[in-house]
Amino acid sequence: MIETIHDGKYVELTYKVVDRKSGHVLTAVEFPLGYVHGHNEILSPFVHTQLEGRSAGDVIEVPIDGNRIFGARDESLVFTDRIENVPEEYRQVGTSILMENDKGQARSFIVTQIDDKTLTVDGNNPLCGREVVFTLEIVNVREPTDEEARAGGAIAVRADVDPSLMRPV
Numbered sequence: 001m002i003e004t005i006h007d008g009k010y011v012e013l014t015y016k017v018v019d020r021k022s023g024h025v026l027t028a029v030e031f032p033l034g035y036v037h038g039h040n041e042i043l044s045p046f047v048h049t050q051l052e053g054r055s056a057g058d059v060i061e062v063p064i065d066g067n068r069i070f071g072a073r074d075e076s077l078v079f080t081d082r083i084e085n086v087p088e089e090y091r092q093v094g095t096s097i098l099m100e101n102d103k104g105q106a107r108s109f110i111v112t113q114i115d116d117k118t119l120t121v122d123g124n125n126p127l128c129g130r131e132v133v134f135t136l137e138i139v140n141v142r143e144p145t146d147e148e149a150r151a152g153g154a155i156a157v158r159a160d161v162d163p164s165l166m167r168p169v
Helices: 045-051 066-070 146-151
Strands: 010-019 025-036 059-065 078-082 096-100 106-114 118-122 131-142
Touching: 025 131, 025 146, 045 059, 045 131, 059 066, 078 106
Parallel strands: none
Antiparallel strands: 010 025, 010 131, 059 131, 078 118, 096 106, 106 118
């Protein structure tokens, strides 16, 4: 019997995200990422909806408008400062920095540019202002183990998954 994706099923999949305009791969998960469908939404709800009823071996493409999901790009969330004002541990492109405003609200910023004199951080989601295509390959669909069901997904945490793509919206 072929298992299909619906609430309560353990799903393993790989995916890549391609910028529709440039054709560049923005991120890719090449080994299976596991979750319990309907209990641990690891990608946007729209992507999870598109997975419903699919089974192992299926490959689907889901177009995503970053403006619709994450809002329009906000240039007021881009800051440049002199490099000497930035601690050494943040002086690498791609570094995520959690900052707090004067109201105590936290936001994650990513270091996007460094030169000899300045460092630039951006608080926009990396998919803001982009149209992308998620290409997902379903590797496995099955009943979760008791431990997976309690955890809502795979037991081992994978550190190489881009967290900006995993926020539910």
